[in-house]
Amino acid sequence: MSTHYLRHLGIALSLTAALQAQNPGDKAPGRYIVELKAGASVPAVAARHAVLPDVEFSDVFKGFAGEIPVARVGALRQDPNVASVVEDRITGMHAKPAKPGNGGGGGTISRSAEVLPAGVARVGAIPGVIAQTGSGVGVAVVDTGVDFNHPDLPLGSKSFKAIVSRNRLQLSEGATVGQDDNGHGTHVGGTIAARQDGFDVIGVAPGATLYAVKVLDSAGSGYDSTVLAGLDWVAKNAATVVPAIKVVNMSLGRPGTLGDNASYRNAVKKLRDLGITVVVSAGNDQSKEVSGVVPATYPEVIAVASTTAKDGTDDIGWFIGADTASYFSTDGAYNASTGIGVSISAPGEDQENIVSGYIQSVGILSTRLGGGTTRMSGTSMSSPHTAGVVALLYEQAGGAIDPESVRAKIMSSASNVGVAPFNSPTSSYTFDGVREGVLDALGATGTTIP
Template sequence: MTRLLVPLLAACLAVLTPLPGFAGPEGPTPDGGKVIVLFRTGTDVSQRDRIVRRAGALPRRHFSSVSATAVDLPSPALRTFLEQDPDVVAVIPDRPVQMHAKPGGKPGGGGSIQVVPAGVQRIGAAPGTLVWTGVGVGVAIVDTGLDFAHADLQPLGLACFTAYTACQDDNGHGTHVGGIVAARNNTRDVVGVAPDAVLHAVKVLDASGSGSDSTVMAGLDWVAQNAESLAIHVVNMSLGRPGTLDDNPALRAIVQALHAQGISVVVSAGNDQTTEVSQQVPATYPEVLAVASTTALTGSNSCRFLPGAIAKDTASWFTTDGVFDTATGSGVTISAPGEDQENVNRGCFIQTVGILSTRLGGGTTRMAGTSMSAPHVTGVVALMWEQALSGSATLAPEDARAAIRGRADRVDAAPLDSPTTSYSFDGEREGVLWAPGALN
């Protein structure tokens, strides 16, 4: 479903822009000196290292799940030397990647009486509602890291990965995402969808919420190598960039490797309402579960030009979306809350109220974006994995997707059209994530 946002008043234009932290349709320009070299299958690390150095380039990181190496090119001319090597399949720009939300919100505190966030309630996962809580299921949060000191995330999985110097979150985005998945049911702060799941920090984004294809690949490569020993069954990636299905075959190959291992990879669809999910990487990959954003609650309306309030289950004004292709598995799998609500003030500006979750440094804060939608789905997949393991079974990514899509709430009705926009209908309303249905 493609949205062309047409505000009621010209003044609304100021608010109806992509969320900060998202690059927009064109995206930032790749660093010409940083590339990813994809080699012929079977080219081992020593061969790759030798080929790169022989061309006068410097290897930064070798990957295990795919025959590829992240490389620094001291001179752009060296790219030609690499491309001419018979063992080199492609030389790919190492494109920038961004988180799909803006850090910020209310200041945090030490401890507080536990709140069940609106998103957790909307998807039917409030404490006591479901039998399953995520016990024994590892979840990789591929993001800015996690706050290892946050009381509402304890205990965290000690095994972690960083593409930088430490796994500790230095931004806040990963901590917020992790809390949506698995904040503990411990009477303080908030509670997540799967409060007993084990979170593992996979830090691929820096303090500004930025990374690159190669840092994401490094994190996913670590997951692929350690998933069995750590019982990691689901990966959350609330990040992405503008791109196409085939613009980085090395990145997709690692996602495919995780898929082949039976690991579900959940990805935010993006925060650019002017594009389709087919124009977002890695959300465009058919191997992932791409998640768009809806409101969890009905908002307030003080604008006399608007006929009514923005209802719950309305497509968020910022969300990237796109029709699901049943033949390939590409497209938006499901929508889930990426914000509490959208209020319209007297000046007819939309004011987003973000999802409440854990804050870097303790306490809680609010953030909005498809970054917040994806972890609701990740939490439900963790619950589904616990259910499967209780019967000595497994859960294939395709089966997780089919259950989530086939048993969603308000299929063919939601996401709803926003009263503030015109809406180009794509022929499908996939519904809103519904945990009791997925676990039925």
């Protein structure tokens, strides 16, 4: 269970974590992403510099990625057909705590009576009240994969996998190659679109179709290049799969800056230009703002921060209420001029309980790898609530709505604008100056409760 000290106790937070050889944001030694200029040929450039690409990008931009000897990088950068050469970097999922499934207990390992999760209820995605269900809308889950064997998850006929093994990126496409082997993507997918079938949980958009785009491995780790391969697959297939992909959810990221990988941003821009809305998690480092997180910093995405879905419990005479900023959430005020910042907050945990002076996070209930349900906390869980509402908007518009109009609807219809998120009581929390409100499916779709 996730814990955090309260500010009123005046005690500094101390966290320990196992040392890892590579962490999100680290450069991947010897791996590079190469973007070419218009008209250039990938085989010709690769042959000229005696490099063997792992993957060729064709739809989000023209280029390739792979292991390149350092001695050849300088010449590549000087090649008149090359637009950029950047080092590949490690990225990872945005779930807290790090151990999958440990978000406050609860859940089942087999099918059980259907539950309306607290997060889905908080954003107002109430079954039978909103006319839209996401029917006819495809949502690409760019993540650890999705469990094809979970009966509560509506999956499309195509899936994709991009994983680096022994420093080489390996790609595959097929009906079930995007099978989850971690649990994170399965949980995310359930929040977006778990079926209303009387079992387990119901998602925000239970009529939508999920496409598993596996770019993170069994440990929840990947590379910029695996993410780019996944986005390239989405761009290539979005209009030809049925239903068409209109929404991408990316509950992942790494420390970084707006300009540290222009190719990554170009890929997101391409999806935006295709009319696809990209929803991403803000991050789980409360010391950062989204301007320091990739891809959350990109103006072309909808970056989502985390709040509590309902009131917590206490043992010291007061409690942390619903719509409070989660103690772990990255934030950052949205700047309309630059397009950078948190567009909306949404539930990333059910509640925060106070136990012996510590905050304990109770995670969002959603689908579990292997069947049943489980709980997880993090901005990884905030993003899919928003992606689900975006799917509702695409259905409502008959698919004819652009990503910036989607953002405008999400932001203008939020509940408690100017009031929420409420300040977290933790010592590490710093108010970013804007209370953007909490995601509201009823407001976004213009639904009124009789």
